[in-house]
Amino acid sequence: MKKFIQNLKNIWSIDELRDKIILTLLLLLVFRVGSYIVLPGIDPKGLAGLSQNASKGMLGIFDSFAGGAFSNASIFALGIMPYISASIFMQLVSILVPQFQKIQKEGESGRKKINQWTRYLTAIVTLFQGGAYVAYLKSPQIAGGAIYPSFAFFFPFTTVILLTAGTLFVMWLGEKITDKGLGNGTSIIIMVGIMARFPASMAQEFASKQTRGGGGLLIFLIEIALLILTIMALIVLVQGTRKIAVNYAKQIIGNRQFGGARQFLPLKVNSSGVMPIIFAQAIMFIPGLLSNFQPTAGIARIFNDHGNIWYMLIYSILVIAFTFLYTALIFNPKQVADDLKRNNGFVPGVKPGQPTADYIGTIMDRITFPGAIFLAIVGILPGIARNLNVTAGFSTFYGGTSLLIEVAVILDTLQMVETHLLMRQYDGLMKTGRIQGRTTATTTGATGVF
Known part of the structure; x- marks a missing residue:
């Protein structure tokens, strides 16, 4: 304190x-x-x-x-x-x-x-x-x-x-x-x-649990604890990176030596941000909308019920697919390899040029897959919470677009505040190390939420 x-x-x-x-x-x-x-x-x-x-x-x-x-x-x-x-x-x-x-x-x-x-x-x-x-x-x-x-x-x-x-x-x-x-x-x-909308949603959830009697308060506290755990897991997802060692060749200009340092190329576990969830939600909204014009009980029930097991399965597949698609669009291993070569940088044990691009692309695919699965789980968490009798308003804060945006933006804002503190030689906000936002580990230039 x-x-x-x-x-x-x-x-x-x-x-x-x-x-x-x-x-x-x-x-x-x-x-x-x-x-x-x-x-x-x-x-x-x-x-x-x-x-x-x-x-x-x-x-x-x-x-x-x-x-x-x-x-x-x-x-x-x-x-x-x-x-x-x-x-x-x-x-x-x-x-x-x-x-x-x-x-x-x-x-x-x-x-x-x-x-x-x-x-x-x-x-x-x-x-x-x-x-x-x-x-x-x-x-x-x-x-x-x-x-x-x-x-x-x-x-x-x-x-x-x-x-x-x-x-x-x-x-x-x-x-x-x-x-x-x-x-x-x-x-x-x-x-x-x-x-x-969070205070009103929390108050509504608390009121709904109070109607259950003495056990309602315990259930509400468990829900808050699970929400905190979800936020902690999302922080790991947002900040997660895979660092690739990069060496830079030495250059002697006049009497001074440049380069020769060893740095790291950070690759984001979730470089696509919240975009796959938004794209998947837009696609899932279309069948439900069409069912209003041509009623089909099965389609309407599946695509209008976020807690339906088939909805969550299809939704998860779409999130994973869009994660790979959007990552391929915004991250170009060939461009990264060319930039390294132009700046006399190389990955130890890997030839410059196309072999470096293939190496970076392979690693990116490997870390994108678990990131995509994690993102899909985040996307269906509100539906799971709704099936566990959490009110509709409060369940949206357990995952999906809302929670991912909140966590990412708060981390970025705290990082900016901490930068100002460190520039004036104050201590950072945390004793364990600097806060990392999305911009500290980006390689594509797309630093915003979207």
Whole structure:
């Protein structure tokens, strides 16, 4: 406890870090306040149907990322998701299209071009999603009765404009947190949106266990202990790396010697991050959606029930497959081998060039397989928790996209804070060693959550 208090004093004594923390908290407060400002023309009392339907399937994930703004019909209802979609698309294009690869290699100027195109694409995506959200709200069983009849004519136009402006404003908040705050602005906004629902979900779980009598409190404490163990296991997954020894040849320039040092090339056990889970959830959502148009009892029961054994089996296979696919897209052993050769580096016992690329690729495949299995288990944990009578809201924090994002973002933020402390010659946050985030062991340049 004394160490914790001393760390807080050290953090507060650094003017730059204190300003970053205060600015980040203020911008996040603006985001949370905006999540409760209802769109014009809607009666908040008539949103019960929206809240109920927004907790299912992909809409539940969407609402979780938006911090409940989606189910509140808020001006930030679409949240940061259009920007995430645009960023993912631009990332994949930069990997697959040679012209975009060249732009990305131009350094700072290339990064600015990619970011500017991502913003334009975000506005386009938001316009389409805003139109879909308007159609969703106008459904009689969703929130059709909550729209004031006198405003029904103007509602589609004003809503699309406000949703687009809201998403662009949230994107601006994220960029300000990245530039002036604690960094990883988009990821922090998503994490805060997810964490905002944690207290209410925990209270609901506690209340449900209290109805069981004296044994309910013990079950609740066991659930909390299991949640802590799950978080500890996820920290291992996020930080897990396989280090490959790399030697650099000595160079003598004038009277000085360069190189000759032995370093390590860190390969991530889970280099794909949360993307395989998101892709798998999107694929699993499609059959359930189609079953609503052409009812099939078996399909509807399997793909709409996250606790169904067949759902979890298919879902796990998809996560494993997408983990290998996305890792192959973002990690290029040939490029890593070429970079090592260009910098006079080599792996001991392995010839430079293609043999080094094959060696790195083989090791990457070996560590990706257990990482993919672990990621699949993380993805189905909420369904397992739901089968063990954990409430729907609280079960989502046992794994899946939500918990993985929370753990990764918190580790990155703590690492940034610790870096500021060490730069001022303070002790780190932990006695056992430095905190490692995702960025300390990345080799591809894709350091964000997505």
